[in-house]
Amino acid sequence: MFLYSALLAGFAFVAVPPLVHLINMLRHRRQRWAAMDFLLASYRKQKKWLRLRQLLLLLARIAVAAVLVAMLCGWTGGRQLLGVLGGQTTHHIVILDDSYSMADISSSGDRSTYDRALEMLTQLTQRLGGSDGNHQLTVMRASRAALAVQAGNESGDVAADISAQTILSDGGLIARIVATSASDIRTDLVPAIDLAAQLAGGMDADEQYLYIASDFRTRDWAATERIAESLRAFDTETKIRMIDCALPPERNLAVTALAPVQDVWVAGVPVVVRATVKNYSETTVSNVSLACRIIRYGDQVTTVDPSRQVSGLAESLPGLVIDSIPAGGEITKAFQVYISETGTHAIEVELPIDALSSDNRRVCTLPLSDVERVLVIDGDPEESGAYTVAAVLDPGSQVRIGAVPDIKPPAFLRSATKEMLMPYRAIYLIDLPELTEAAGIALDEYVRAGGGLAWFLGDDVRAETYNRVLLSQGRQLLPRSLGQVSELEVGGDTKTGDIVFGDTDTLLDPLRGAGDSSLSLIGVERSWTLRDQSSSDDDEPQTRFRTVLKRRDELPFVTEHTVDAGTVVTIFSEPSPEWTNWPGDPTFVPFMLLANAKLWSGASASTSRQITEALDQAFSTRDFFPEVKVALPSQSPPRTVIDMTTEIDDEAGDRAGISINPTEMLISGNVGIDEFLRPGIYEWGLMSTDGVSSVVPVATTIAGGEGDLQRAEAAEIRQALLPIEIQFLSSDDWRDQNQYAGNSTFGLAMLALLGILLASEQTLAYLASYHAKGTSPVLRGSAGMGRSVSSFGLHATGAGASAGAADQGGPKS
Known part of the structure; x- marks a missing residue:
């Protein structure tokens, strides 16, 4: 009922008028005075009427004091009663942009943009809590709306934090929202506006307001067509207020990518990791330092430790220094990581603190296995091609590549199944004379499950058999139907040779910097060709492939x-002198190593996940117990650790898994969803059936792009949204408006009541005092001393002037 309850002690002032009255009622010393006899006689005749006027005057003074103190305390009046009696219902819809750019903190203070948005919401509810009429509030955060739409749920009630609830003056309605912080999700406002429009359409309100509290970045508001279309779903009478909560942008750098280079990730083999830093500022930034560290999870880390930021053993690496990043530019730096233990480890890089801390830190995981087997099958009984491939993949001596070639005869593939092929990380097939249908099925299932397959096509290849087995039944084990063997004519440019680089973004990109001249010594006698797409079978799948290397006559030589x-x-x-001298060229070894890394990548575990993706953990129930722990990331330990149990599915055999999906948590109304939407390292704690526990990290990252803090102009937004009428306010303007706003109707009524009470008090004070009409006659007493009636204070001219006579109970003699 009162906005400033601390001032309620002022109501003690109401007791002042009665105290003054009681003091003036004290008896005075009596003294005979003949001139007063006629006044006493008149007083006795009008005694009741005078006392009534004095009582009314006292009550008026008490009322003045009470109303004045109530106004100072911010009395909100009987809003609920007015609502019950038929007051106006107003629906207020607030959309809070909580994408991670709202965590921007300017150098002028320690409040983020999102904090100012929450302050806007608090000011709104405080004002409406003291206003007359019935005010209903709906609050929707952009991140929740985006997750709901991503889950396929179009219900605004699911996404809204508050849905059409009556605003009370105690502020408890928004307490949970005020305690939130900006999310780590990248999203725009369209899903929130769409769901809010759906809610607004189902509300029966006399008046409707839409408030959008955002930072109005250029990346979201440069093109407003989608936003304008969403706003048109609101009633044309809806009043739209856009509150700009951001300050001018400060310098911001962001780590936009961190991942190990595609390779054979084997313990004891160095791995190159690439980190990309982008400068979102309008000026060049120099001497940027990037801190790097490894977090090892080996046999020594067996349990989840919630008292630490990570359970793994952190080890700092030499920092990287970027000399200069131009405005809007992006620089990628590489560094090497060496870990001798198998298992999944983590890598972290971090920039110094700037305007937006959410994108300064990034993590990835590095799953390292022991040496893996690769299958090599050569159609040549002498296995010369298999020896060439095996010598590159496993050179022996002190060189460790991570691959162990397993050379098998062609008969192995005839009866092969997917289960027989899955233990191999990659398969190399060299000039096989025939392929069975069973082999085609097994190879197709193997590749689709993440396996890598490489073909060397030579003299013994039968094109019709290959096309039928490898491209039928939806299989895509060749880029297109094989045509015929084509010889390469002698000639060409001496600077390039017979082979040149093909498309970009292929497995040979690391070698592309040397140019086509690095391939100038490669000679090609002949090679297989692909059929024209127009002459291919209609049932053949349309496979998209990239040309890694091509002949100088533009025919593909290597594809992926x-x-x-x-x-x-x-x-x-095929790798034989009759076809090409490539196996003897220095470029063949890096090609095989890069191709092997590419083939291994499909079966490699993911190195990171987006925060909105499901958090999955699969394991074998024969090797692990179904009870697992998951530790959530936190910048300030202790971390939250959740115990979970997976249900055993008989149809899945011995495979089990747990999946935590943030979108499903939102739909089910789980209040702890915020903890699962943080970037960093999640940790799974597993217990094996032999009593050995282990910890598996999962790197979670944010989506890039929100780090661009450039602002859109309010005038441009207003112009782009025409004919939709909006009122654009800064957060400071909004605060100033709400500081003096409030219950205008009730406030004016209170001022009017105070004026009426003051006028009544003055009137009653005048009527309750003595006044002489015209010129006061001279009264002569028995002692011959002349006195005017007014000389003895027998008339009152002000609010408190009657205390000398009227409040004494009448004249005394």
Whole structure:
């Protein structure tokens, strides 16, 4: 009922008028005075009427004091009663932009942009809590709306934090929202506006307001067509207020990518990690330092430790220094990581503190295995091609590549199944004379599950058999149907040779910097070709492939394409002198190593996940107990650790898994969803059936782009949204408006009542006092001393002037 309850002690002032009255009622010393006799006689006749006027005057003074103190205390009046009696209902819809750019903190203070948005919400509810009429509030955060839409749920009630609830003066309605912080999700406002419009359409309100509290960055508001379309879903009478909560942007750098280079990730083999830093400022930034560290999870880390930021053993690496990043530029730096233990480890890089801390830190994981087997099958009984491939993949001596070639005869593939092929990380097939249908099925299932397959095509290849087995039944184990062997004519540019680089973004990109001249010594006698797409079978799948290397006559020499999770590399030649001298060229070894890394990548575990993606953990129930722990990331330990149990599915055999999906948590109304939407390192705690526990880290990252803090102009936004009428306010303007706003109707009524009471008090004070009409006659007493009636204070001219006579109970003699 009162905005400033601390001032309620002022109501003690109401007791002052009665105290003054009681003091003036004290008896005075009586003294005979003949001139007063006629006044006493008149007083006795009008005694009741005078006392009534004095009582009314006292009550008026008490009322003046009470109303004045009530106004100072911010009395909100009987709003609930007015609402019950038929007051106006107003629906207020507030959309809070909580994308992670709202965590921007300017150098002028320690409050973030999102804090100012919450302050805007608090000021609004305080004002409405003291206003007359019935005010209903709906609050929707942009991140929740985006998650709901992502989950396929179009219900505004699911996404809204508050849905059409009556605003009370105690502020408890928004207490939970005020305790939140900006999310780590990148999103725009369109989903929130769409769901809010859906809620608004179902509300029966006399008046409706839409408030959008955002930072109005250029990346979201440069093109307003989608936002304008969403705003048109509101009633044309809806009043739209846009509150700009951001300050002018400060310098911001962001780590936009961190990942190990695609390679054979094997313990004891150095791995190159690349980190990308982007400058979102309008000026060049120099001498940027990037801190790097490894977090090891080996046999020594067996349990989840919630008292530490991570359970793994952190080890700092030499920092990186970027000399200069131009305005809007992006620089990628590489550093090497060496870990001798198998298992999944983590890598972290971090920039110094700037305007936006959310994008200064990034993590990834590095899953390291022991040496892996690769299958090599050569159609040549002498296995010369298999020896060439095996010598590159496993050179022996002190060189450790991570691959152990397993050379098998062609008969192995005839009866092969997916289960027989899955233990191999990659398969190399060299000039096989025939392929069975069973082999085609097994190879297709193997590749789709993430396996890598490489073909070397030579003299013994039968094109019709290959096309039928490898490209039928939806299989895509070749880039397109094989045509015929084509000889390469002698000639060409001496600077390039017979082979040149093909498309960009292929497995040979690391070698592309040397140019085509690095391939100038490669000679090609002949190679297989692909059929024209127009002459291919209609049932043949349309596979998209990239040309890694091509002949100088533009025919492909090496291609790569993906099939679900796996990769297929096709070399249209066999590694023999009759076809090409490439195996003897220095470029063949890096090609094989890069191709092997590409083939391994499909079966490699993911190195990071987005915060909105499901958090999954799969394991074998024969090896691990179904009870697991998951530790959530936190910048300030202790961390939250959740115990979970997976349900055993008989149909899944011995495979089990747990999946935590943030979108499903939102739909189910889980209040702890915020803890699962943080970037950093999540940790799974597993217990094996032999009593050995282990910790598996999962790196979670934010989506890039929110780090661009450039602002859109309010005038441009207003112009772009025409004919929609909006009122654009800064957070400071909003605060000033709400500081003097409030219950205007009730406040004016209170002022009017105070004026009426003051006028009544003056009137009653005048009527309750003595006054002489015209010129006061001279009264002569028995002692001959002349006195005017007014000389003895027998008339009152002010609010308190009657205390000398009227409040004494009448004249005394």
